[in-house]
Each structure stands twice: as C-alpha cells, then as structure tokens.
Amino acid sequence: MDLARITLKQAADLLHRRALSAVELTQFFLERINAHNPTLNAYITVDAEGALADARQADACLARGEATPLTGIPLAVKDLFCTKGLRTTCASRMLADFIPPYESTVTRRLREAGMVVLGKTNMDEFAMGSSNETSYFGPVKNPWDHSRIPGGSSGGSAAAVAAGLCVAALGTDTGGSIRQPAALSGITGLKPTYGRVSRYGMIAFASSLDQAGPMTRSVEDAALLLQGMAGHDPLDSTSIDQAVEEYVEQLSGGVSAQERMRGLRIGIPKEYFTDGLSESVHKALQEAIERFQELGAQCQSVSLPTTAYAIPTYYIIAPAEASSNLARYDGIRFGYRCEQPEDLLDMFARSRSEGFGAEVKRRIMLGTYVLSSGYYDAYYRQAQKVRRLIADDFHNAFTQVDLLLTPTAPETAFRIGEKKEDPVKMYLSDIFTINVNLAGLPALSLPCGFDAQNLPIGMQLIGRPLQESSLLRVGHSFQQVTDWHQRSPL
Amino acid sequence: MSIDAATVKHVATLARLRVTPEEVAQYAEQLSRILTLMEALGRLPTEDVEPMSHAVAMAIPEREDVVCHLNQREALLACAPESEHGHFCVPKMIE
Amino acid sequence: MNHKKIALRSGTEQALATGYETVIGLEVHAQMLTQSKIFCGCPTRFGADANTQICPVCAAFPGVLPVLNREAVQMAIKTGLAIHGQIRLLSEFSRKNYFYPDLPAGYQISQYELPIVEQGHLMIDSPERGEGIRIGITRIHMEVDAGKSLHEGIVGGSWVDLNRTGTPLMEIVSEPDLRSSAEAGEYLKKLRAIVRYLGVCDGNMEEGSFRCDANVSVRLRGASAFGTRCELKNLNSIRNVMRAIDYEVERQIELLEEGGKVIQETRLWNADLNSSRPMRGKEDAHDYRYFPEPDLPPLRLTAERVAAISAVLPELPDAKALRFQEQYQLSHYDAGVLTSSRELADFFEAVAAEAAALGQANAKMAANWVTGELAARLNRDGVEIQHSPVTPGQLGKLVAMIQQGTLSGKLAKEVFEILCNEGGDPQQIAEQRGMRQVSDEGAIDAAIEQVLANNPEDVAQYRAGKSKILGFLVGQVMKATQGKANPGLVNQRLLAKLAE
Known part of the structure; x- marks a missing residue:
C-alpha cells in the first residue's frame, strides 16, 4: 500500500492492528513534506517535534487499547485555527509571528481524540480568496498542475491532501473555501451546517458564514473526521445544541449502495447549468446524474430563482x-x-x-x-433581506427533493495569476458555493471526473440543515461505484 | 454606482487604512465595479422580507454568572508588540 | 471670570430670568454588579492589578467568541421593570464600530435597534415644578464597558489596562424631559436609589460605576423645537452634573443673546476650573456602522421569565415612600428622605418597630431622630447608615423613653451622645447617670412651691396679666430639678398652681 495515498480509514485500520505505528506514519509524512512542500507551498508551518510527540502519545494510547478511530492519524490544520503554542498566521503578515496562548475547540477535540497535528497549511490571507494567491506566504500550487491554483481559501489543505502530505486536513468555508479547493484539487470536502462545528478559536472572516469542515481522500474519511469535530460548544453562542449523528455508522448501515439510493429524490437546480458553466464540468455532472439514476435515485429539475x-x-x-x-x-x-x-x-x-x-x-x-x-x-x-429569499429558495426546493446536486465550481483549476488582478472575475468563481453559506446549509464536494487537461472536476451535494449524514451516505454510495476519488496526481 | 476619491479616502479613514494616491484611484475603480454588481439587489422586491442576520434561527444561550478565570497576564502580554509593567503600550494619547 | 463664577450657580435662574427654557436629557452608564464579565468568565472586581483580569475573549484575541452572562440579562430586566419599562421579548446585540486603544475588538457589543427595555419612566420632585414630575426613559440597553488608558507620568507613550473591558453596563437613556440642573440631580438620585435598591449597581459615581453624560440645550420659553444640544462628559458626581449643566446653560444663553449660534459638540467638564471645553476633535466624524452582532443570536425572553422577576422585585423607593406616608403618617418630604436608600429606610423601620414594641406607635419621632440627630452625626463622621454607631434597637428604645416622658428631649440628646461614643442600653445610661425625667407630681409640685415662694414679684406680675412670665417660671422649675422634670407636666402643674 502506498502510504502517501492512504485513506484515514485504512490508516486507522493499520494503526489499530499495530501493523504500523503512529510515529512511523508521522515520520513518513514529515519526510514527504520536507521533499515536496518547497514546491507546493502547502504548509506555512511544520511542527515536526510536536507531531512526533503527539505520535508517541498516540502509540501509547494504541498500546493501551484506548484509541479512537482518529488516534495517531496525521492531520494538516488550516492556519486559521488557533493552536496553543504553535504559530497561527492566517497567512497574513499581520499575524506572521502570532503564537496563540489558547487552542481552538476543533483542534482541541481532535487532539484529544489522538490526532497528530503535522503543521499549519497555507490559505488565502484571512480566508479571503478563491485561489490561495492572497497568502502572505506565497501561492500554493495545484498538485495536478503546478502552474495552476489549488483553489481557495483552504488551498494548502486541499493540496496537502491531494499530494499526500497528510492523511486528512481541516478547512474552513465561508463562501466555498472547503468545497471549491476540494473540487479543484480532486479531493472530498464537507461544509457542515452552520453551527454544527464550533467556531471558537477559528480566526473569523465572516462570522455568520464561517464553518469548519473536513477535507479528505474519501467521503468515508470525511465522516470519520467530522465525527471528531462536530458537536455543541458552550464557548460558541452560535453552536447548535443538538446531539451529533453517528455519521460513520450511518454511511452504509450494511446495505448496498443501490438500496440506500432507491427512491432518493435529487434536485438539479436549473439556474446552475447556464452559460458560465464550462463544457467539461457540464459533461461530468451529466454523467454523475446518470450514475445516480442508475443507483435508483430520481433526478428532477428544480428552480432556485434567486441564485x-x-x-x-x-x-x-x-x-x-x-x-x-x-x-x-x-x-x-x-x-x-x-x-x-x-x-x-x-x-x-x-x-x-x-x-x-x-x-x-x-x-x-x-x-x-x-x-x-x-x-x-x-x-x-x-442584502440581509435577499439572504432570506435565498434561504427560502432552498427551503422550497427541499419540499420537493431530498438533496440538490450541482457543480462545485464553474470550471477546473485556473492558472496562477489568471484572475488575480480582477476581483470581480475572481468573485464570480464562487457562484455555486456561496448561497449554501448564506442559507447555512451543509454541502459536500466530491470528485466526479476530469477535464481534457486531466484536471479534477467536483460536484456538490447540498442537504437540509443538519442532514450531513444523508449527504455523506449519498456521497459514499457514489464513491462505492466510482473511482474518481481514488485518482491521484502522484 | 461610482465611488469618488473623496469617498475612498473617507472610508479608508473609518477603516484605519492608509491609502496612497494610486491606491485611491484603484479602489475607486474596483469598488465602483463591485458596487455596480450589487445594484441588482435593489431590483428585488423585499418590502415584507425580514432581514436575516444569522444562518440558523436560534436563541442566544446564556451562561451562569460564575467567575472562571486564571491570571493570564503574562501569556497575553507576551503576544503584544510592546508591553511595560503589566500594560499594553501605545503611542501617547491625548484624551 | 468672577462674573462667570457667580453666574455659575444660577444657570436655571438665569434661564428663567431671560425667558429661556432649559432642556436636558441624561445618559447613564451603570455597571452591573455581576460576579463575572458580560461575555466571559473574568471577574469584575474593581482595583485589581492591571491586566490581571483579562482573557483572550475580553481582550479580543483572534478567533474567540462571546457568551452572554445570564445575570446581566436578569439585572437589566429588573431595572426595566423598576422604571415601569416595556421589556422586549425579542432584543438583539449589535456592534458599534470604532477604533480606540481601550476598545480591543474595535467594536463595542451593544444593543441598537432592539434594546431590552423601552418606554419607561420615573417620578421626581422638582424644586421648580413641584412634586411628582414624570421623566420618561427612552430605553435601557446592555453593552460592554471599555478598558482604561493611562497617560500620567508615563514617558513616551500611554498604557492600556483591559481589566474593566467586558464589565456589563446598562445604558439608561432619559427623554429630554428635565428642565433644570436641580431636576437632573433629582433624577440621578432617584435612578441611583432604584439601582441600589435592586442591587444591580453600586451607584458609585466617583469610582465610575455609575456614570452620566448630559445633553443640554436651551430654547425660548414656549418654543416647540429643541435648541442645538451639547453633550457634557466627565461628570463624576451629581454635584458636578448640576454645575456643568448650569455652566452650559449660561454659556448657551450668552451665546444666543450675543447673536451667536450653539454648535453641536461634545464638551468635557473640568471640575477644578469650573468650566467645560470642546473635546479635541476626534479624527473624523463618528460613523459607528452598527450592525447585528453575528456572533450572538437574538435574545428571546419569555413572558414567564419576566413575570418571575417581577414577582420578586423588592419594594422600590416610590412605593416605600407611599407606604411610609400611610403607615407611619409621615410627610411626603420625610418619607422621601427616609426612602432615599434602602438601608436608611430599613433602619428607620427597625427604630419605629422597636419603639412600637415598647408601646409607642407614633413613628414621627423615630423619623425625626433618624433624619435629624442620627443623620447629622453620620454626616459629620462620614459614616454610612450601615455602619451607624447606634443600632436601631438602641435608638428605638431612646425614642420610646422620650415618648413615655421618662426622658426629656434635652437629656435624650445627651444619652444619644453616650450611645454613639460608648454604646450601651439607653435606659441604663439614663438611670446610672440620674438622667431619668421626673414625672412625679409630688416632687414637681414641691419644686413649684419653692419657685413661687422665691419669686413673689413675678407671680404677681403674671397674675396681673403678664402671661410671658410663665416661661421664666417654667425655666426656674426646670433649673430647680436639674432639667429632669417632665416639661409638659411642669407647665400643666404650674398653670394649675397659678390659677389657685
């Protein structure tokens, strides 16, 4: 097995079987980072010492049989989660030397679950950008084509996952910052329902839109990581006080993909399939729709008029x-x-x-x-009034269908520098992702094809509030019958 | 909608940003274009629509009035560009 | 300069004399007496070492979030109910954006469009307009206090102490219903009494836990539009509020009389110089860019929660004063004085209860002693009623003794002195020191006989119609008894003897 392409699920199995130690796994990724990060620029800060210390603890935990499914898994953390004692820059000169004396709730939970933090990943400065070009620490390169952007703002996390510089990564999503780089880098990314994951210690961009989520090599991995992140936090007043579902258990529940998909109503918003959509993305989405229909889902056109x-x-x-x-x-x-x-x-x-x-x-x-x-x-x-109209659109659509299927981005990864000087053009690249943040809904981006330049294409599944498990189940079913997510630039 | 140089300068002052004359011109041009994009919103009828300031409808949680505190002065001051005798330092203020 | 000082004290009179009317609205910032800050668990204690009571939340470090203190909400509701306000069941927090070193987030979390309390009022007695003037209270909202900047004695810069940052404040905004500095003073006293009764604020203006800004304008009497107003700041006592208003009224009238115009501005009062000056212009016009606080969902209250608080509100100054008037037959004035603080009112009631337990139900004398002798003593020594050297039990006994006639008023004052200085039981003190009043008719008659025998000429003059002589004779009898005779009885017996 190529450890660089290992999924979280596979790594956890190896660790639990003691076929591999957390230290070995951590060292492997630290070496890969050393070798490839100078090119890709996915990490701003690498914490080798801390990671190895975490890994040793994880191994002790595994030895005692007290491990969780996340114990010993090397994680890349977007550099806007405050990590106690570990520099947190938000990719800004403003915080280039900031070492927080406190820990974000998400990283604290994941550390407590035994995860190993390899380092902090590059991003658009203060998460403002769609290309990772606004970072004070320089742009990140798309592992599929080094002349292209990996997407943004969680571009470093996306590149790290795609290039095998970690097993899984944390991203944050204010207008598409998990999903768009996931799509452009050929990985899986989930933006949970607003309030499902605590924002405490996550450096704020737009408080009513920001939400953290997993960026992984598969939907199953996303479910595993989300399980460790989600849940009510008394330190975040916008955190939802409701029990977290068993995402992993609900993924398959022992039945086949066909059984899970039968009767599922998938809405295809017609406003998303317009002129701005590139030919290759359109084609990949058509094929994905066909795949879902083969699995027994009913796909129907719906309208979101205020898109x-x-x-x-x-x-x-x-x-x-x-x-x-x-x-x-x-x-x-x-x-x-x-x-x-x-x-x-x-x-x-x-x-x-x-x-x-x-x-x-x-x-x-x-x-x-x-x-x-x-x-x-x-x-x-x-804008606040129109925001409600946009949310109402989704609400209405969900009276007819169970979830929505859209492209994640209108085109595949563009070239570094291509849109940098034109903010309006750059803003328009968020067109399919931002309404989800405005409405506070959960959405999953997963690979669904490649264009002629062998650049990944992503599709987006949008669910009802707190229906992460439904998105994950459908996404997992899709990945059980496709192999787009297994393709790698390596 | 077009934004003039005076407006750019006023907004920069409010935001405590220093702008060069070139930046003033650049912001005026870019912000004007962005705001033009935004004018579309005014065309939607919204008289009866309640503004939405939160993504999820919920009520504010309240915590009990309990002191939960460690003296973190040194750790917090250590982050400051300049500190002295337990204080954050700033250039001289005139009330 | 001299002329100005004289005029200072008479801003209101000058307004009246020159045909102007003063219009005042007050904004009070009251620090709530919670244990912890409004959005984090840091303590609110006053006087700790700089920056020892801060955390990443109140110091606004990156990524942290506010969590609302329930007690602050309870206190705001209590205050709202006490001023007969409407408690909004849906209110929201907003951000007020401005840069200042003692405002670490660059915005103040406050309430703007939907404050927790609206449309309240309180009643004051106005020296000019009479009793029971209603002063509207526009709103009460919750917000965070800022930190403090230190400048004096610091070379090359200023220091910032964020201990106070995040202390819960109530901003209580009055309608422009006040018409004189004296009314402003009465309003503040009443409001301070209310927050103290409720235990929601200690009302300490010197320490800054109860702060007041005044909006002052003048207009020609009878005009319906308001004049241009100025906001007065740095008023750290009720006296300074009143002086600053008087100064401002006079300044504005002079300006207008000279054909000038009042400019809307914020002025800083300097108590040492007895004058105010415009605040150094902030770098730009204020534009606070309020918007709903995205980190805090709306505050939703239930009618049940408000009712539960209403049900346990303490008796408030006005209600207590009314009850005192009825229950103890006190004047409006006395009842007002006695209810100006909860401690004073409680003290008085304990004195009255002790006297009543000893069979003397007339509380008027208890009131007189509390507001007279005792108040003077406490005032002289700068002592609060809670630390009175005389207990209500002691004073109640003393009052009962006077009413029973076993102690004259004069001797009672002596006993009171002893109580203050040495303590003890009033009855024992009077007995041990032979200060009991003589009410024995036989003894008094004997003294009268003696006095009449010693002053035959005066007796004759009295009987010839010089009734004034009676006072002299009474005095002689009191002298003969070393002041211990019951003066009422002496009067009565003397008249009887002279009529014989």
Missing part, C-alpha cells in the same frame, strides 16, 4: 462582517505593529496598511463602505 443574487449578497455581507472582525488587528495586543509610529492614528493606519494584503484591504474597504451611514439600508439591510 443570481447570491454573489452581490455575499459580497456585501461577508466584507461587512469582515471589516468589523478585522478591526481588532490594531497593533496593540498582538500582531504586526509598524515601525516608529508618529502617534496613535499613525500606528493604527500604518500597522493595518502594512500588515494586511491587498485583497483583505479591499474587502475591509468594501465592508466599511456598505455599513457606513447612508448606505446601510441600501446595501447591508437589503
């Missing part, structure tokens, strides 16, 4: 919240401070101007503008 309004809505709400969330970076308590400030105002303005990159500043400007006096009603409040 076209999602981008303007999102690019008002997210920057507005971001402009406020990023006000705490003022050069006083942590983070970058400019050299020799003349006075207070100079310190604020220069620290922020020098500490933030262009895209972050652009969004702060935009968010400040739409909230400012005289424009609030026209922009922000109107």
Whole structure:
C-alpha cells in the first residue's frame, strides 16, 4: 500500500492492528513534506517535534487499547485555527509571528481524540480568496498542475491532501473555501451546517458564514473526521445544541449502495447549468446524474430563482462582517505593529496598511463602505433581506427533493495569476458555493471526473440543515461505484 | 454606482487604512465595479422580507454568572508588540 | 471670570430670568454588579492589578467568541421593570464600530435597534415644578464597558489596562424631559436609589460605576423645537452634573443673546476650573456602522421569565415612600428622605418597630431622630447608615423613653451622645447617670412651691396679666430639678398652681 495515498480509514485500520505505528506514519509524512512542500507551498508551518510527540502519545494510547478511530492519524490544520503554542498566521503578515496562548475547540477535540497535528497549511490571507494567491506566504500550487491554483481559501489543505502530505486536513468555508479547493484539487470536502462545528478559536472572516469542515481522500474519511469535530460548544453562542449523528455508522448501515439510493429524490437546480458553466464540468455532472439514476435515485429539475443574487449578497455581507472582525488587528495586543509610529492614528493606519494584503484591504474597504451611514439600508439591510429569499429558495426546493446536486465550481483549476488582478472575475468563481453559506446549509464536494487537461472536476451535494449524514451516505454510495476519488496526481 | 476619491479616502479613514494616491484611484475603480454588481439587489422586491442576520434561527444561550478565570497576564502580554509593567503600550494619547 | 463664577450657580435662574427654557436629557452608564464579565468568565472586581483580569475573549484575541452572562440579562430586566419599562421579548446585540486603544475588538457589543427595555419612566420632585414630575426613559440597553488608558507620568507613550473591558453596563437613556440642573440631580438620585435598591449597581459615581453624560440645550420659553444640544462628559458626581449643566446653560444663553449660534459638540467638564471645553476633535466624524452582532443570536425572553422577576422585585423607593406616608403618617418630604436608600429606610423601620414594641406607635419621632440627630452625626463622621454607631434597637428604645416622658428631649440628646461614643442600653445610661425625667407630681409640685415662694414679684406680675412670665417660671422649675422634670407636666402643674 502506498502510504502517501492512504485513506484515514485504512490508516486507522493499520494503526489499530499495530501493523504500523503512529510515529512511523508521522515520520513518513514529515519526510514527504520536507521533499515536496518547497514546491507546493502547502504548509506555512511544520511542527515536526510536536507531531512526533503527539505520535508517541498516540502509540501509547494504541498500546493501551484506548484509541479512537482518529488516534495517531496525521492531520494538516488550516492556519486559521488557533493552536496553543504553535504559530497561527492566517497567512497574513499581520499575524506572521502570532503564537496563540489558547487552542481552538476543533483542534482541541481532535487532539484529544489522538490526532497528530503535522503543521499549519497555507490559505488565502484571512480566508479571503478563491485561489490561495492572497497568502502572505506565497501561492500554493495545484498538485495536478503546478502552474495552476489549488483553489481557495483552504488551498494548502486541499493540496496537502491531494499530494499526500497528510492523511486528512481541516478547512474552513465561508463562501466555498472547503468545497471549491476540494473540487479543484480532486479531493472530498464537507461544509457542515452552520453551527454544527464550533467556531471558537477559528480566526473569523465572516462570522455568520464561517464553518469548519473536513477535507479528505474519501467521503468515508470525511465522516470519520467530522465525527471528531462536530458537536455543541458552550464557548460558541452560535453552536447548535443538538446531539451529533453517528455519521460513520450511518454511511452504509450494511446495505448496498443501490438500496440506500432507491427512491432518493435529487434536485438539479436549473439556474446552475447556464452559460458560465464550462463544457467539461457540464459533461461530468451529466454523467454523475446518470450514475445516480442508475443507483435508483430520481433526478428532477428544480428552480432556485434567486441564485443570481447570491454573489452581490455575499459580497456585501461577508466584507461587512469582515471589516468589523478585522478591526481588532490594531497593533496593540498582538500582531504586526509598524515601525516608529508618529502617534496613535499613525500606528493604527500604518500597522493595518502594512500588515494586511491587498485583497483583505479591499474587502475591509468594501465592508466599511456598505455599513457606513447612508448606505446601510441600501446595501447591508437589503442584502440581509435577499439572504432570506435565498434561504427560502432552498427551503422550497427541499419540499420537493431530498438533496440538490450541482457543480462545485464553474470550471477546473485556473492558472496562477489568471484572475488575480480582477476581483470581480475572481468573485464570480464562487457562484455555486456561496448561497449554501448564506442559507447555512451543509454541502459536500466530491470528485466526479476530469477535464481534457486531466484536471479534477467536483460536484456538490447540498442537504437540509443538519442532514450531513444523508449527504455523506449519498456521497459514499457514489464513491462505492466510482473511482474518481481514488485518482491521484502522484 | 461610482465611488469618488473623496469617498475612498473617507472610508479608508473609518477603516484605519492608509491609502496612497494610486491606491485611491484603484479602489475607486474596483469598488465602483463591485458596487455596480450589487445594484441588482435593489431590483428585488423585499418590502415584507425580514432581514436575516444569522444562518440558523436560534436563541442566544446564556451562561451562569460564575467567575472562571486564571491570571493570564503574562501569556497575553507576551503576544503584544510592546508591553511595560503589566500594560499594553501605545503611542501617547491625548484624551 | 468672577462674573462667570457667580453666574455659575444660577444657570436655571438665569434661564428663567431671560425667558429661556432649559432642556436636558441624561445618559447613564451603570455597571452591573455581576460576579463575572458580560461575555466571559473574568471577574469584575474593581482595583485589581492591571491586566490581571483579562482573557483572550475580553481582550479580543483572534478567533474567540462571546457568551452572554445570564445575570446581566436578569439585572437589566429588573431595572426595566423598576422604571415601569416595556421589556422586549425579542432584543438583539449589535456592534458599534470604532477604533480606540481601550476598545480591543474595535467594536463595542451593544444593543441598537432592539434594546431590552423601552418606554419607561420615573417620578421626581422638582424644586421648580413641584412634586411628582414624570421623566420618561427612552430605553435601557446592555453593552460592554471599555478598558482604561493611562497617560500620567508615563514617558513616551500611554498604557492600556483591559481589566474593566467586558464589565456589563446598562445604558439608561432619559427623554429630554428635565428642565433644570436641580431636576437632573433629582433624577440621578432617584435612578441611583432604584439601582441600589435592586442591587444591580453600586451607584458609585466617583469610582465610575455609575456614570452620566448630559445633553443640554436651551430654547425660548414656549418654543416647540429643541435648541442645538451639547453633550457634557466627565461628570463624576451629581454635584458636578448640576454645575456643568448650569455652566452650559449660561454659556448657551450668552451665546444666543450675543447673536451667536450653539454648535453641536461634545464638551468635557473640568471640575477644578469650573468650566467645560470642546473635546479635541476626534479624527473624523463618528460613523459607528452598527450592525447585528453575528456572533450572538437574538435574545428571546419569555413572558414567564419576566413575570418571575417581577414577582420578586423588592419594594422600590416610590412605593416605600407611599407606604411610609400611610403607615407611619409621615410627610411626603420625610418619607422621601427616609426612602432615599434602602438601608436608611430599613433602619428607620427597625427604630419605629422597636419603639412600637415598647408601646409607642407614633413613628414621627423615630423619623425625626433618624433624619435629624442620627443623620447629622453620620454626616459629620462620614459614616454610612450601615455602619451607624447606634443600632436601631438602641435608638428605638431612646425614642420610646422620650415618648413615655421618662426622658426629656434635652437629656435624650445627651444619652444619644453616650450611645454613639460608648454604646450601651439607653435606659441604663439614663438611670446610672440620674438622667431619668421626673414625672412625679409630688416632687414637681414641691419644686413649684419653692419657685413661687422665691419669686413673689413675678407671680404677681403674671397674675396681673403678664402671661410671658410663665416661661421664666417654667425655666426656674426646670433649673430647680436639674432639667429632669417632665416639661409638659411642669407647665400643666404650674398653670394649675397659678390659677389657685
């Protein structure tokens, strides 16, 4: 077995059988990171020492028979989860030297479950971007084609999973930042229902949209990792206080893919299949639909009429919240401070101007503008109203179907630099993912084909609130009868 | 919708960002384009629509009034660019 | 300068004299007496070493989130009910965005469009407009307090202490219903009494746990539109609020009389200089960019929860004063003074109860002693009623003795002094020191006989119609008994003897 392509499930089996130690597995990935990260730039910080210490503990745990399914699994963590004592940069000059004295709830839970944190992955600065080009630490390369972007903002996590620089990774998704890079890098990524996973210790971009999720080599792995992440957290007031489902158990439940899919109603939103969609993506989706029909699902066209309004809505709400969330970076308590400030105002303005990159500043400007006096009603409040219409669209669709199937991104990975200078063009690449965040719904992206350049294509399954298990079950069924997810750039 | 240089400068001041003259021009152009995209929203009839500020409808949880605290002064001050005698330091403020 | 100082004390009078009317609205920030901060578990204790009571949440480190303290909500509801406000069953938190070193998040979590309390009021006695003037309270909302910046004695910079950051505040906003500095003072006293009765705020203006900003404008009497207002800040006592308002009223009237215009601005009061000046212009016009706090879902209350709080509200100053008037036959004024604090009212009631237990049910004298002799003593020594050197039991006994006639008012004051300085039982003190009042008719008659015999000319003058002589004769009898004779009885017996 090629350890670089190992799934979480397979690794857990080996560890539990003691066929492999956590230290060996960790060392293997640390060596791969050493070899390939200089090219791919997927990690900002590698914590070899910490990872090996975690691995030794995991081995002790395995030896005592106290292991969980996650014990000893090497994990890559997007660099916006605060990790106690381990530098957390958000890919920004602003936090280039920030070492949090506290731990995010998600990483704490996963550490407690025995996972081994290899390091912190690259991303778009403060998660603002769709290409991973806004990182202060430089762009990440797509393992399938080094001249292309891996997607963003969780581009480092996606690349690390695709290139075998970890077994699984954590991402966060505000407008598609898990799903779009998953699609563009040929891996599986899940954005859970808003509130299913705690946001405590996750550096905020847009608080009402941010949600953490797993990025893995298979749907089954996503279920395993989500199981360790999800659940109510008293430290997050927007965390949902409801029991977590048994995602792994519900994946198959012993019955065949056909039995699970029979009678399932899948909606195909017609607004997603328009001119903007590339030929290859359209074709891959058509084939996926056929696959689902073969499995016994009923696919029917549905309408989400306000789809076209999602981008303007999102690019008002997210920057507005971001402009406020990023006000705490003022050069006083942590983070970058400019050299020799003349006075207070100079310190604020220069620290922020020098500490933030262009895209972050652009969004702060935009968010400040739409909230400012005289424009609030026209922009922000109107966007909040349209947000409800968008959520209502989904609600209506779910009275007719059980889940929705869409492309994850309108095209495959584009070239580094291709859209960097054109923010509007870049924003439009989020068109299929952002309405899910606006509505707070769970959505899964999984590989469903390749284009002529051998670049991966992803499809998106969108579910009802808290129906992660249903998405995972359907996705798992698809992966049982296809092998797109097993293809690797290695 | 087009944004002029004065507006860009005003917004930059509110956001505590310093902008060069080139950046002013660039922001004016880019923000104008982005806002043009947003004008579509005004065309939707929304008089009776309740604004949605949270993704999931829920009520605020409340915690009990219990002190739960460790003195973390040194750990927190260690993150600061400049600290002195248990304080965060800033350039001289005039009230 | 001199002229200004004299005028200072008479802003209201000047307004009246020159045909202007003063319009005042007050914004009070009251720190709630919770154990922990409003959105994290850090303690709220005052006076700890700098930055020892902070955590990543209140210091607004990256990625942390607020969790609401239930007790802060309870206290806001209590206060809302106490001022007859409407408690909103759906309210929300918003962010008020501005940059300042003592505001670590770059925004203050506050309530904006949907505050927890709306449309309340309280009643004050106005020196100008009479008793029972209703002052509207627009709203009460919850918000976080900011930290503190230190400047003095620090070379090359300023220091930031975030201990206070995140302490729960109630902002209580009045309608522009106040018409003089004296009314503003009465309003603040009443509001402070209410929050203290409720135990939701200690009302300490000097330490800053009860802070007040005043919005002041003037207009010609009879005008319906408001004048341009100025906001006064840095008012750290009720007296300073009143002085600052008087100064401001006078300043505005002078400006207008000279043909000038009032500019809307924030002015900083300087108590040492007895004057205010405009605050140094903040770098740009305020634009707080309020929007609903995405980290906190809406606050939903049930009618049951509000009713449960309402059911256990303590008796509040106005209700208590009314009851005192009825139950103890006290004047509106006395009842008002006695109910100005819960401790004072409780003390008075304990005194009255002790006297009543000893058979003396008239509480008027108990009231007089508490507001008179005792209050003067406490005031002289700067002692709070809770630390009174005399217990209600002691004072009640003393009052009963006076009412029984076993102690004259004059001797009672002596006994009171002894109680204050040495403690003890009033009855024993009076007996041991031979201070019991003589109410024995035989002894008094004997003294009267003696006095009449010694002053035959005066007796004759009295009988000839000079009734004023009676006072002299009474005084002689009291002197003869070393002041111990019951003066009422002396009067009565003397009249009888003279009529013989």
